[in-house]
Each structure stands twice: as structure tokens, then as C-alpha cells.
Amino acid sequence: MEPVIFEERKTQIHRKGAEPFSISCNKSSLAGAVSQRACVFCGSRVVLYPIADALHLVHGPIGCAVYTWDIRGALSSGPELHRLSFSTDLREKDVIFGGEKKLHQALIELIDLHKPNAAFVYSTCIVGIIGDDLKAVCKKVQAEKGIPVIPVQSEGFKGNKREGYLAACEAMFQLVGTGDVSTISPLSVNILGDFNLAGEIWIIQDYLKRMGVEVVANITGDGRVADVRRAHGAALNLVQCSGATMDLAKMMQEKYGIPVIRVSYFGIEDMSDALYDVAKFFQDKDPEIMTRTQELVREELMALYPKLQTFRKDLEGKKAAIYVGGAFKAFSLIKSFRHLGMNVVMVGSQTGTEEDYRELAEITDEGTIIVDDTNPLELSAFIKEKDVDIFVGGVKERPIAFKLGVGFCDHNHERKEALEGFLGMYNFAREVHATVTSPVWNFTPRRRKSPITVPGASQSTEACTGKGRAS
Amino acid sequence: MKKAEPFVSTTNACKMCTPLGAAMAFKGLEGCVPFLHGSQGCATYMRRYIISHFREPMDIASSSLGEKDAVYGGKANLMQGLLNVIGKYKAPAVGIATTCLTETIGDDVPTILHEFRKEHLTSLNGQMPALIHVSTPSYGGSHMEGFHAAVRSMVAQLADPETAKHRGINLFSGFVSPEDIRHLQDIFAHFGLSATLLPDYSETLDGPALEDYQNIPGGGTPLDAVRAMPGAGASIEFGRTIKPERSAGAVLRDMYGVPLHSLGLPIGLRESDALFTTLETLAGCSAPRRYALERGRLLDAMVDGHKYVAGKKAIIYGEEDLVVGLTSFLSEIGIKPVLVASGGESGLLAEAVAAVTGEFPGDPPLVRDGVDFYQIVAEAEALEPDLVVGNSKGYRELARARNIPLIRVGFPIHDRFGSQRVLHLGYKGALNLYDLIVNALIEKKQEDSPIGYGYI
Numbered sequence: 036m037e038p039v040i041f042e043e044r045k046t047q048i049h050r051k052g053a054e055p056f057s058i059s060c061n062k063s064s065l066a067g068a069v070s071q072r073a074c075v076f077c078g079s080r081v082v083l084y085p086i087a088d089a090l091h092l093v094h095g096p097i098g099c100a101v102y103t104w105d106i107r108g109a110l111s112s113g114p115e116l117h118r119l120s121f122s123t124d125l126r127e128k129d130v131i132f133g134g135e136k137k138l139h140q141a142l143i144e145l146i147d148l149h150k151p152n153a154a155f156v157y158s159t160c161i162v163g164i165i166g167d168d169l170k171a172v173c174k175k176v177q178a179e180k181g182i183p184v185i186p187v188q189s190e191g192f193k194g195n196k197r198e199g200y201l202a203a204c205e206a207m208f209q210l211v212g213t214g215d216v217s218t219i220s221p222l223s224v225n226i227l228g229d230f231n232l233a234g235e236i237w238i239i240q241d242y243l244k245r246m247g248v249e250v251v252a253n254i255t256g257d258g259r260v261a262d263v264r265r266a267h268g269a270a271l272n273l274v275q276c277s278g279a280t281m282d283l284a285k286m287m288q289e290k291y292g293i294p295v296i297r298v299s300y301f302g303i304e305d306m307s308d309a310l311y312d313v314a315k316f317f318q319d320k321d322p323e324i325m326t327r328t329q330e331l332v333r334e335e336l337m338a339l340y341p342k343l344q345t346f347r348k349d350l351e352g353k354k355a356a357i358y359v360g361g362a363f364k365a366f367s368l369i370k371s372f373r374h375l376g377m378n379v380v381m382v383g384s385q386t387g388t389e390e391d392y393r394e395l396a397e398i399t400d401e402g403t404i405i406v407d408d409t410n411p412l413e414l415s416a417f418i419k420e421k422d423v424d425i426f427v428g429g430v431k432e433r434p435i436a437f438k439l440g441v442g443f444c445d446h447n448h449e450r451k452e453a454l455e456g457f458l459g460m461y462n463f464a465r466e467v468h469a470t471v472t473s474p475v476w477n478f479t480p481r482r483r484k485s486p487i488t489v490p491g492a493s494q495s496t497e498a499c500t501g502k503g504r505a506s
Numbered sequence: 507m508k509k510a511e512p513f514v515s516t517t518n519a520c521k522m523c524t525p526l527g528a529a530m531a532f533k534g535l536e537g538c539v540p541f542l543h544g545s546q547g548c549a550t551y552m553r554r555y556i557i558s559h560f561r562e563p564m565d566i567a568s569s570s571l572g573e574k575d576a577v578y579g580g581k582a583n584l585m586q587g588l589l590n591v592i593g594k595y596k597a598p599a600v601g602i603a604t605t606c607l608t609e610t611i612g613d614d615v616p617t618i619l620h621e622f623r624k625e626h627l628t629s630l631n632g633q634m635p636a637l638i639h640v641s642t643p644s645y646g647g648s649h650m651e652g653f654h655a656a657v658r659s660m661v662a663q664l665a666d667p668e669t670a671k672h673r674g675i676n677l678f679s680g681f682v683s684p685e686d687i688r689h690l691q692d693i694f695a696h697f698g699l700s701a702t703l704l705p706d707y708s709e710t711l712d713g714p715a716l717e718d719y720q721n722i723p724g725g726g727t728p729l730d731a732v733r734a735m736p737g738a739g740a741s742i743e744f745g746r747t748i749k750p751e752r753s754a755g756a757v758l759r760d761m762y763g764v765p766l767h768s769l770g771l772p773i774g775l776r777e778s779d780a781l782f783t784t785l786e787t788l789a790g791c792s793a794p795r796r797y798a799l800e801r802g803r804l805l806d807a808m809v810d811g812h813k814y815v816a817g818k819k820a821i822i823y824g825e826e827d828l829v830v831g832l833t834s835f836l837s838e839i840g841i842k843p844v845l846v847a848s849g850g851e852s853g854l855l856a857e858a859v860a861a862v863t864g865e866f867p868g869d870p871p872l873v874r875d876g877v878d879f880y881q882i883v884a885e886a887e888a889l890e891p892d893l894v895v896g897n898s899k900g901y902r903e904l905a906r907a908r909n910i911p912l913i914r915v916g917f918p919i920h921d922r923f924g925s926q927r928v929l930h931l932g933y934k935g936a937l938n939l940y941d942l943i944v945n946a947l948i949e950k951k952q953e954d955s956p957i958g959y960g961y962i
């Protein structure tokens with residue numbers, strides 16, 4: 036068979052055990068390779084989108100805005116401005132004469148209409164090319180309207196999603212430090228890098244509340260402009276995810292001296308560790324906090340374990356493949372699968388760093404395929420080679436799994452199931468169980484177990500003449 | 507009443523961008539891999555969008571331009587990308603559509619492709635795939651312009667002038683569902699007509715479960731069939747708002763003298779009648795009995811259900827040709843279209859709507875082209891519709907906010923299952939839509955009722 040891996044991409048794939056660890060990453064996607072990745076704009080949109088009381092205006096032709104309209108599962112407990120799709124819908128004459136005037140008018144009318152607490156203006160590829168001065172327009176509107184109007188330098192072609200994260204963090208950092216922090220508790224955190232998919236942030240907030248910790252700002256799930264403005268008053272930043280908001284945390288550490296803890300809320304260990312790390316951090320200020328946290332974890336686990344065991348019975352020994360946006364999520368997923376008795380045989384991400392992949396190589400079993408920025412050809416080949424039972428990914432990965440007769444769990448920004456926290460672990464296990472144990476795989480051509488005869492399977496091209504035994 | 511003001515900005519667009527339409531059309535050519543010349547994001551976003559509707563793999567390659575390429579031109583990436591796609595997918599055809607970016611930096615795709623063919627013919631062992639290109643700056647129209655332009659490009663660039671005359675018929679059915687395409691194929695077969703449908707994504711975007719993953723799914727209009735189009739006895743093209751410069755049928759008519767029958771999308775009774783009459787003429791026989799029966803059943807249903815729908819007011823939105831067909835159908839069954847809206851801007855919508863509503867009493871519907879959902883919602887306030895008909899995009903602000911049913915048709919449908927299998931066309935499609943509409947209205951009535959009749 037023809038090799039499916041592009042020569043240029045060989046260094047972006049590592050097989051654990053076969054050779055010493057080495058992987059290249061953070062490269063531009065290969066032309067013609069049908070990458071699963073989007074663009075810089077996508078990165079910033081993902082991060083900033085859930086700030087629900089801000090206006091998110093996409094400056095560019097219509098597509099960039101249309102395809103990002105309310106596709107995420109980020110929920111808000113209040114305003115829902117983020118779920119609308121605003122665009123300057125650039126036309127030919129704007130491209131020729133420049134779109135600054137149109138952008139200005141668009142901002143004014145939208146701000147007047149929706150009264151947002153801030154506006155983010157995303158730059159797209161075209162804007163980068165025609166050279167509109169986003170900064171100048173934003174500054175002008177900010178002066179006219181008296182709300183922060185912040186340009187997001189997210190021209191799609193200027194790199195990959197990671198650059199978009201940075202652009203988003205830079206945009207948000209302009210807000211931080213502009214609000215009043217006088218009433219904030221000494222036991223306080225900001226939640227960074229969580230997008231409140233299916234209300235996950237509310238689960239985490241509940242845990243923190245039970246521990247006696249105040250949440251100053253959600254950045255960015257269920258986010259509010261006013262909270263981001265006073266985020267510098269928190270005692271600690273909790274950063275989840277591979278790095279979508281790590282840059283912001285670093286900026287806040289530098290300027291305001293706020294320490295950072297990296298966390299993950301997926302799976303039992305990582306969720307518990309996250310809470311214990313917070314408790315440890317505040318131990319000096321509140322000696323009781325550790326006891327409260329231990330109680331909380333114990334309570335949650337007591338409820339969770341028996342349920343997990345029933346799923347585990349059916350899942351023991353099954354194989355999983357993971358391809359997600361950020362590599363950090365993959366660590367938690369590997370551990371979560373272990374709780375279900377399952378082995379991860381392939382793991383990859385769109386935006387992992389060398390460090391991320393090295394760590395993945397350390398915690399996975401021999402033979403595991405580790406891959407950066409992949410494509411459908413490779414994914415389908417890996418799934419077949421490893422004969423996996425479940426694939427974890429996003430919408431673009433789903434049909435690949437299903438076409439191969441493999442179960443699938445949706446674990447990206449579009450999911451509508453909460454997968455964080457102890458409750459999330461239960462939901463995850465339930466979903467994995469539902470898909471892996473479905474009877475449909477008994478019938479799909481590639482994996483069917485029973486020797487059933489299928490009409491048409493002879494591949495005969497002759498038309499049926501009706502002269503069967505009955506005639 | 508809140509007036510729909512002429513806003514500069516767009517809120518919740520009622521259209522998609524040009525290359526998406528082109529990619530859809532290319533997907534309907536056998537063995538063809540759609541390829542967007544631009545930066546990576548556009549291709550990925552469109553893939554995602556299309557996948558969520560069809561629940562099928564949708565590979566769109568990209569030349570993945572980076573910053574330097576945007577400055578110095580995308581030629582190297584396009585050439586490299588093509589080689590990669592051809593090498594790995596073994597594609598017999600690649601459909602190349604430009605994006606806003608490459609249009610703006612002024613890449614000359616035809617010239618680049620010319621050079622590509624010259625440079626790489628030997629390295630590809632003489633196996634040069636068909637490379638079809640279309641210019642699709644998104645700021646020059648909506649996804650429908652891209653769709654039609656790509657169909658036209660396929661015809662114009664593949665047509666073989668030397669082809670012998672044959673008895674086949676060309677059918678350009680437009681942006682319809684896979685189920686619609688399958689139904690059209692059946693109809694032609696029952697008439698004994700051999701038809702070349704372009705594009706045909708009935709299998710490529712609604713494929714069966716198979717033994718192995720297919721890099722390029724089976725199905726699609728065979729390349730040779732497209733090459734032979736100039737020899738056909740006639741072309742049929744659906745769409746009342748296709749401008750001549752975008753029409754594939756017009757190319758064949760003007761360059762090769764193939765007679766063109768321009769029809770509306772056959773949605774509802776009269777527009778389907780127009781198709782069947784045309785087919786009777788082309789086949790030289792009357793329609794097979796099964797269609798007389800289908801038509802009869804449709805009419806029977808229209809009578810049985812007319813009181814459930816009588817006087818109801820509907821808002822219809824989506825692609826221009828789709829809304830024209832739907833307006834025609836709703837008018838026939840006694841539902842009043844009060845607003846017909848589209849993000850498209852062909853300039854032909856009002857006239858086309860007038861043509862299908864003219865014979866019925868009452869005020870003609872408001873017709874709005876080039877609108878977004880913000881404007882549609884603003885108008886809806888005063889119109890007090892009883893139902894909305896269109897894609898999933900009207901759910902939240904339009905249907906849910908008013909607690910009225912949304913009949914999901916067209917593209918995208920990503921909050922329901924089975925969008926590939928929605929049948930809109932022919933008598934059978936009309937009957938399907940009719941059942942959906944009547945049942946939605948009954949369900950609404952039932953749920954709103956304090957009594958909750960279980961026997962209606």
C-alpha cells in the first residue's frame with residue numbers, strides 16, 4: 036500500500052519506543068494536506084468568544100463570521116451577546132478602497148444598538164492585506180463611545196491557532212487592571228482557560244465555593260468585561276488548557292505578581308489535584324481549607340466510583356485514539372481512559388508544543404503514535420493500524436471514526452455535554468460506554484463480528500434478473 | 507414597529523461565502539478533491555460546516571498560505587499543494603477555488619495551473635488530473651454564486667467540443683439535497699431518459715457504510731459524462747435567479763447549441779408540473795403512471811389537510827432559488843408567505859417571487875434580498891408569522907423566540923438529524939414538505955391547547 040504520510044510531515048509523527056523521542060511541531064500546515072487546523076483568527080475567536088457582554092465584531096468578508104456563529108457550547112448565565120455573529124461583511128469596493136469607514140460605522144451602530152460593555156474587533160486575512168488601521172479606528176470609537184474597543188490582531192495567515200491565543204490574551208490584557216479590586220477576598224482566584232462548555236465552569240465554581248474560595252473573573256467562559264477588569268485583584272490564577280490563556284497569566288504574573296497554577300478539570304486525578312493545589316496555596320491564610328477540600332473530593336468520589344465500575348466492566352482492555360485541539364487535554368484523557376480500563380494507542384493535537392509531546396511520550400505505553408497537526412488520511416490509517424474502539428475528537432474527526440466503524444466521543448468546543456469535574460467524568464464514561472458498546476458495530480462492514488450474508492456483497496455488476504429459485 | 511434599518515454591519519448572516527458553494531459543487535464530480543487557494547482557516551471552517559450538515563467526511567485541501575506567501579504570492583504553495591493532493595489522494599480531478607485572500611493579492615490561477623501542467627506532466631507520468639478552477643472572491647457574492655460558478659467552470663473547462671451527438675440530457679439541479687438528486691435520477695430513469703446530473707453529491711456526501719475508509723468517496727458525475735455534455739439533446743437548469751453569466755446551461759447553449767430549458771426548482775405542484783411537462787416533451791411520451799399517482803396523492807393530501815394550513819402566515823428564508831420554490835408551494839396550499847428573504851443579491855428575487863405568487867389573491871409577500879437575520883427578525887415582529895421555513899439558522903431568534911414551528915429545509919441543518927435525506931423536489935418532495943408542515947402546525951396547536959386533544 037502507498038504510504039499515507041507526507042514526506043514533509045514525517046518528523047511530526049513519533050512512535051513511542053521505536054526511536055528516541057523527537058517531534059517537530061508548531062509549523063505551518065502543509066499545503067494540500069487537508070489539515071484539521073483552522074487559523075489565527077480561529078484561535079482568538081475561541082478564547083474571547085465566551086465573554087458574553089462584549090461585542091465581537093469580525094472585520095472581514097462574511098465567511099469568517101458565518102462559520103463561527105454560535106457553533107461553540109459556551110454558556111452564559113446572563114447576557115448572550117456572544118452568541119450573535121457580527122461582521123463588516125466586506126465587499127469588493129471595501130477591499131479596493133479600504134474598510135476603515137465601514138468598520139467605524141459598523142461599530143457605532145452596533146454599540147448603540149446592543150450597549151455592550153466592551154467591543155473586540157477581529158482582524159481577518161483580508162484586513163491584513165488591505166492594511167486597514169484597526170488600532171486607529173478602535174481608538175477613535177473608544178473615545179466616542181466611552182467603552183473599551185479593542186483590536187484583535189488575528190489575521191488568519193499569520194501563523195496557526197497558537198498565535199491567535201496570544202492575540203486574544205494581548206487584547207484581554209488591555210482590560211485587566213482597570214477595575215476596582217477593593218472588595219476582593221484574600222482567598223480568591225481567576226479561572227483561566229475554561230470556556231464554560233455546557234456549563235462546566237459552574238461545576239468548578241461550585242467546588243471552589245465549597246472550599247471557601249472566591250472567583251474574581253472567569254476568563255473566558257461565562258466571562259464579563261467588568262470581571263476581567265478587576266482580575267488583577269485575585270490572589271491566584273488557575274490556568275487550564277494547553278496554553279490558550281497561559282500568555283495572559285504570564286502577563287499578569289509579570290505586571291501584578293499573581294502566581295499561576297496549571298490545572299485540568301478533566302478526570303479524577305487532575306480534578307482532585309487542581310482542588311488540592313488550590314487548597315495548598317491558601318493553606319497559610321486558611322488552615323481549614325485542606326480539610327474542606329478533602330471532604331469535598333471524598334464525597335464526590337464516593338458517589339462516582341460505583342458508577343464508574345459498572346462502565347469499566349464492559350470497557351476493560353478496549354483501545355482509544357485521541358486527537359484534540361490542545362495537548363494538555365490529552366494528558367487528562369489518557370488518565371481518564373485508564374480509569375475505565377482502556378489503553379490509549381494514538382494521541383495527537385493541533386497545537387501542542389515539543390514539551391507537551393515529550394510529556395505525552397512519557398506517560399503513554401510503548402508503541403503509541405504521537406502526532407502533531409494531522410489530516411484525515413493519516414488519522415484513518417492510524418485508527419485502522421491500531422484497531423481502535425473509540426476515537427476522541429471534534430466534529431471534523433467524527434465522520435472518520437464512524438466511517439471506520441469506530442465509536443466516537445466529542446471533546447471539543449462544540450460539545451454540549453459537560454465533561455469537567457467529577458460529574459464530567461461520569462458523563463464522559465457514560466458517553467464512552469454508550470458508543471463503544473453500541474450494537475451497531477456488530478453490523479458495520481469493517482468490524483462486523485457475525486458472519487452474516489449481506490445482499491449485494493458479491494459485488495456482482497449484473498442486474499438481478501428475477502430468475503431465482505422461485506421461478 | 508421596529509423598522510429594518512439599512513445597517514452597515516451584518517448580524518447573523520443569511521448566506522455563506524462563495525468558496526463554500528464551489529467546494530460543494532466540486533464534491534459532486536467523480537473523484538474530485540475540492541482545493542481552496544488561500545489560508546488554512548477558510549478550508550477548515552468550511553469543512554467543519556459541511557460535515558455538521560451531512561455527517562460525512564468532507565476533505566477540502568488548502569494551499570495554506572502563510573504571511574510570506576500573502577506578500578509574495580501563493581504560486582509556490584498552490585503548486586506544492588496540488589502535488590501533495592494528487593500524490594496522496596490519487597485524485598483524477600481537483601477543483602480549485604480562490605478565496606478572498608488570493609483574489610485580493612491577485613494570484614493568477616489559470617496561469618499558475620498552466621505552468622503546473624507543463625512542469626509536472628512528466629513527474630506525474632503523464633497522469634495529469636483534470637484541474638478545474640473557479641474564481642470565487644467571497645466579497646463578490648454568496649455561496650450560491652460560488653456554486654453556480656463552479657458548475658459552470660466544470661462544464662466550460664471539461665466539455666469536449668469533438669463529442670458526438672447523443673440522446674442524453676444534461677441536468678443542472680442546483681444546490682439541492684442528496685435525496686433530491688436521487689429522486690431526480692429515478693424520475694429520469696423512469697422516463698427512459700439518460701441524464702447527466704451535475705453536480706451529483708448524492709453518494710459522495712451521503713455514502714453507505716463500507717468495508718474501508720475511502721480517501722475519495724465513490725459516486726459523483728463521471729468526468730467523461732461532463733466531457734460529453736456538448737453532445738446532449740438538451741439541458742435543463744433549475745433556478746429562476748441564475749444570471750446568464752453564471753449559468754452552465756447557457757454555456758452549452760451558446761457555445762454548442764444545446765437547447766436549454768430553464769425551470770424553477772421543482773418544489774410544489776406547479777413547478778413540478780413544469781418539470782414533468784418538459785420531460786414529457788423531451789422523452790416523447792407521457793409521464794409514467796407512478797408520477798400521475800404521486801401527483802394525485804399530493805393533490806389528495808392538499809385537500810385533506812387544507813384546513814390545517816388555511817390562512818397561516820409564513821416567513822421563508824434561504825438561498826434565492828430555494829425560497830422561490832418554497833414560496834410557490836406555500837402559496838399553492840393556502841399558506842400566506844408574508845416575507846420572503848435571502849442573503850443573496852442576484853437582483854432577480856422580487857421578479858421570481860412575483861411570478862409564482864401572482865395568480866393567488868391577497869397581498870404579495872414582502873421580498874427582501876441581501877438581508878441578514880437581524881433584518882428578518884425585525885420585520886417578523888409586525889408580520890406575526892405562524893411558522894418559518896428555512897435552514898437551522900432561523901431557529902433561535904426567529905422560531906424559538908416566537909414559539910412557532912420551524913420547518914427545516916435547505917442548508918445548513920445542524921440541529922436535526924437526517925438533513926441529507928430531506929426530499930424537497932417533485933410531487934413526492936412536495937408531499938414530504940406538506941406532511942412536515944401540517945404535522946408541525948398540528949403539534950403546535952396540540953401543545954398550546956389546554957385540553958390536549960389526543961385525537962385530531
Ligand code: SF4
Pocket residue numbers: 095096097098099100160161523524525544547548551604605606607644645
Ligand atoms: S476569507 Fe473569504 S473565503 Fe475565507 S472564509 Fe472568509 S469569506 Fe470565506
Ligand code: SF4
Pocket residue numbers: 073074075076077095098099158159160161189190191192545546547548549551607
Ligand atoms: S480568511 Fe483568514 S481569518 Fe478568515 S477564516 Fe480564512 S484563514 Fe481564517
